[in-house]
Structure formats: C-alpha cells, structure tokens
Amino acid sequence: MAQLRPIDRKIWGIAWPAILSNLSIPLLGLVDGAILGNLGDARYLGAVALGAALLSFLYWGFSFLRMGTTGLVARAVGAEDQEEAFLVLARSMALALGLALLVALAHPLWLGAGFALMQPSQELLPLANSYASLRIISAPAVLLTYAIVGWFIGHQNTRWPMAIMITTNLINIGLDFLFIIGLGWGSDGAAIATVVAEYMGLALALTLVARDVAPDKWRAALPQLMNISGYGRLLQSNRDLFLRTVCLLASFAFFTSMGEKLGPEVLAANALLLQLLMLAAYGLDGFAFAAEGLCGTALGARQLDGFYAAVRRCAFWTYLTAIGLSISFALLHPVLFPWLTNLPEISTQLYRHVPWLIALPILAAPSYLLDGVFIGSAQTRPMMWTMLASAALVYLPLWYFTQALGNHGLWLSFSLFNAARGVSLWAYYRHYNATGRWLQTR
Numbered sequence: 001m002a003q004l005r006p007i008d009r010k011i012w013g014i015a016w017p018a019i020l021s022n023l024s025i026p027l028l029g030l031v032d033g034a035i036l037g038n039l040g041d042a043r044y045l046g047a048v049a050l051g052a053a054l055l056s057f058l059y060w061g062f063s064f065l066r067m068g069t070t071g072l073v074a075r076a077v078g079a080e081d082q083e084e085a086f087l088v089l090a091r092s093m094a095l096a097l098g099l100a101l102l103v104a105l106a107h108p109l110w111l112g113a114g115f116a117l118m119q120p121s122q123e124l125l126p127l128a129n130s131y132a133s134l135r136i137i138s139a140p141a142v143l144l145t146y147a148i149v150g151w152f153i154g155h156q157n158t159r160w161p162m163a164i165m166i167t168t169n170l171i172n173i174g175l176d177f178l179f180i181i182g183l184g185w186g187s188d189g190a191a192i193a194t195v196v197a198e199y200m201g202l203a204l205a206l207t208l209v210a211r212d213v214a215p216d217k218w219r220a221a222l223p224q225l226m227n228i229s230g231y232g233r234l235l236q237s238n239r240d241l242f243l244r245t246v247c248l249l250a251s252f253a254f255f256t257s258m259g260e261k262l263g264p265e266v267l268a269a270n271a272l273l274l275q276l277l278m279l280a281a282y283g284l285d286g287f288a289f290a291a292e293g294l295c296g297t298a299l300g301a302r303q304l305d306g307f308y309a310a311v312r313r314c315a316f317w318t319y320l321t322a323i324g325l326s327i328s329f330a331l332l333h334p335v336l337f338p339w340l341t342n343l344p345e346i347s348t349q350l351y352r353h354v355p356w357l358i359a360l361p362i363l364a365a366p367s368y369l370l371d372g373v374f375i376g377s378a379q380t381r382p383m384m385w386t387m388l389a390s391a392a393l394v395y396l397p398l399w400y401f402t403q404a405l406g407n408h409g410l411w412l413s414f415s416l417f418n419a420a421r422g423v424s425l426w427a428y429y430r431h432y433n434a435t436g437r438w439l440q441t442r
C-alpha cells in the first residue's frame with residue numbers, strides 16, 4: 001500500500017481543484033433555480049430548464065474540444081513531445097472558432113428545430129426561446145474555453161481550470177442577483193448574466209495561456225494551422241466523442257421534455273433534482289479528470305503498470321466519494337429542498353422523488369470513472385458505442401414500458417441508463433486489458 005501513496009497524492013493534486021471548479025457549475029444552476037424558483041411563477045424556472053437543456057445539447061455537444069484535447073495532450077506529454085502538445089491546443093482553438101462561427105450563422109434553424117422536438121407549452125415557449133437566443137452569443141467564449149481547459153488538464157494542471165471556472169461562475173452568480181432580482185429581468189436576466197460571465201472567463205483563460213506559451217510559438221504554429229491534413233488526428237479522435245456527447249445530451253433533453261409533459265410542477269422539480277445530481281456528477285468527475293491526465297501520460301510513456309495503478313486508485317476514490325454523496329443527500333435533503341423553492345407544489349414533487357437522488361451517485365459512478373480512463377487513453381470508440389447501446393437498449397425501452405408509473409418511471413429508466421453505461425464500459429475495459437489495446441493510439 002505504501003508504494004501507492006504517491007499515486008494518491010497525484011490523484012488528489014489533480015482531483016481537488018477539478019472538484020472545486022466542477023462543483024461551481026451545478027452550484028450556479030442551483031442559485032439560478034433558487035432565485036427563479038422564489039419569484040412566485042414557475043414559468044421562469046421552467047423556461048430556463050428548457051432553454052438550458054437545448055443550450056446544453058449544443059455546447060456540451062462540442063465538449064469533445066475539451067475531452068479530445070485532453071487525451072491527445074496527455075499522451076504527447078507522456079511521450080515528452082511538448083511541441084505536439086502545443087499544436088493540439090492551437091488546432092483545437094482554430095477548430096473552436098470555426099465551429100462557433102457555424103453556430104452563430106445557423107442558430108435560428110437549430111433553435112427552431114430544438115423547440116419543435118421538445119414541444120414546450122405555448123406558455124413557456126416565448127420565455128425559453130428568448131433565453132436561448134441570448135445565450136447563443138457566448139458560443140465563441142464557451143468553445144475556446146473548452147479547448148484551453150483540455151490543454152491544461154492534459155498537462156495534469158487543474159488549478160488554472162479551477163481559477164477559470166470559479167471566477168466565471170462567481171461573476172455569473174453576482175450578475176444573477178443584479179439582473180434577476182435587482183432589475184427584474186427574469187429568465188432573460190439569467191441568460192445575460194451567463195453570457196457576460198463566460199466572456200470574462202475566456203479573457204482569464206487566454207491570459208493564463210499567454211503566461212505559459214511565448215508569442216513566437218504561436219507565430220511558428222501558424223503555417224501548420226493552415227495545413228488541413230494536420231487536423232486529421234484531432235478530428236478522428238473527437239468524432240466518437242461528439243456522437244457520444246450528442247447522445248448523452250439527447251438523453252437529458254428527452255428527460256426534460258418528458259417531464260414537461262407531466263406538468264410544470266414536475267418539470268420544475270426534475271430540473272432542481274438534476275441540478276443536485278449534477279453537483280454529485282461534477283464532484284465525481286474530479287477523479288475522472290485525474291484518470292484522464294494520469295492514464296494518458298502513463299500510456300504516452302508506454303508504462304502499463306502506471307496506467308493500471310492509476311485506474312485502481314482513481315476507482316477507489318470515485319466509489320468512496322459516490323457513497324459519501326448518497327449519504328449526504330439522504331441526510332441533507334430536508335435542508336436543501338426548502339432552500340431551493342418555496343412553492344409547495346414543487347416541494348411536494350421533490351420529496352416524492354428523493355430516493356432517485358440518493359441512488360444515482362452510486363449507480364452512475366463507474367461510468368464517470370471509465371469515461372476518464374478512455375478519454376485519457378485516446379480510445380474513444382467504446383465511449384460512443386456504449387452510450388448509443390445504453391440509450392437504445394435500456395433507456396428508451398424502459399421509459400416506454402414504465403409510462404404508467406409517471407415520473408417514477410422516467411427516473412427509473414434514466415437511472416438504469418446511467419448504470420448500463422458503466423457496466424458496458426467495464427466490459428470494454430476488460431476486453432482491452434486482455435487484448436493489449438491500451439498502447440494503440442486508436
């Protein structure tokens with residue numbers, strides 16, 4: 001056990017800043033929910049839930065810029081190829097700008113299509129559409145920050161991402177109080193606060209990169225950025241991550257949409273419960289980030305013993321944290337729920353569904369850990385296939401056959417969908433161990 005202590009120190013050195021920065025994301029959502037949930041009109045919270053689900057589908061759909069960058073950078077760092085690690089960042093940022101331009105040009109089309117699929121009530125649609133239309137302005141800031149954060153994590157540096165994320169979200173929270181409560185802008189105020197905060201976060205991210213990268217490196221990289229063939233590996237690595245993420249976000253959007261059909265109170269309660277679960281998910285993701293950096297670097301250096309040791313210890317801390325989170329939800333939900341809303345009809349729904357809040361951290365923990373292992377190893381194909389299979393063979397069939405259970409049936413199918421992701425990724429992990437696939441780049 002003594003020889004593993006340095007690994008544990010490395011894991012926590014990466015994980016604790018990642019956990020703090022990640023926790024600030026759902027805390028922001030909880031503050032949004034608490035402010036909007038106490039305005040006396042459930043429409044504002046429902047509009048933000050629908051608009052945020054659609055924006056998450058878009059922005060998180062491009063989160064491959066973060067994940068793909070991390071895996072390729074980590075392996076380059078392990079191989080002691082800092083030039084390649086920097087080129088991954090530069091290409092990811094160029095790709096981010098191009099994608100942001102496409103998002104800006106096409107946003108009326110995908111907003112219309114998204115709301116047509118989600119079919120919100122006519123009462124919620126104008127508010128949700130206004131919220132999403134404002135949030136789209138921040139697309140360049142979001143996508144560029146993804147690439148920069150991925151580069152830092154690939155270097156096993158989560159302190160700068162922590163500074164970026166916490167600064168962004170603290171600004172957002174402060175502006176929420178100003179725009180929503182002070183100026184009375186409702187759900188539009190929540191959107192404007194987020195846009196301003198995301199651009200300020202990008203400014204900080206660019207400043208931090210400038211500290212580590214000399215200007216002459218950027219000039220030297222320009223000719224290679226113009227070489228389209230140089231993007232092949234990055235695009236190939238990120239294609240599977242893109243499809244996997246789109247499927248994941250479609251699952252969340254489906255969950256939100258089906259909740260909306262059960263009534264505005266159920267929709268609002270589900271949105272608040274999901275924010276609490278995101279709190280747990282982002283906490284668990286701290287150890288996934290540690291797995292990304294440590295596993296990628298070990299494989300880049302072709303050190304399988306180091307890779308397996310990192311997986312084992314990250315798994316230990318992930319499971320321990322998941323159990324702690326479930327216990328915390330069981331003990332603290334009577335304190336959390338009154339803080340989240342003062343609307344009795346929403347509060348009643350929260351208490352009815354608290355068992356799912358308690359169970360999900362433990363059910364979902366394996367999928368978070370193994371996502372980190374496969375991202376760090378740049379072996380992204382299993383992530384795509386397991387996500388698609390879990391959605392098509394578990395989530396949707398279970399929802400269909402449990403509709404008579406109402407919202408409990410929706411939560412049952414969502415919970416087992418998350419469990420299926422972990423089980424199927426574990427099967428791939430064992431297969432890769434047996435066949436020696438970890439040292440391959442694809």
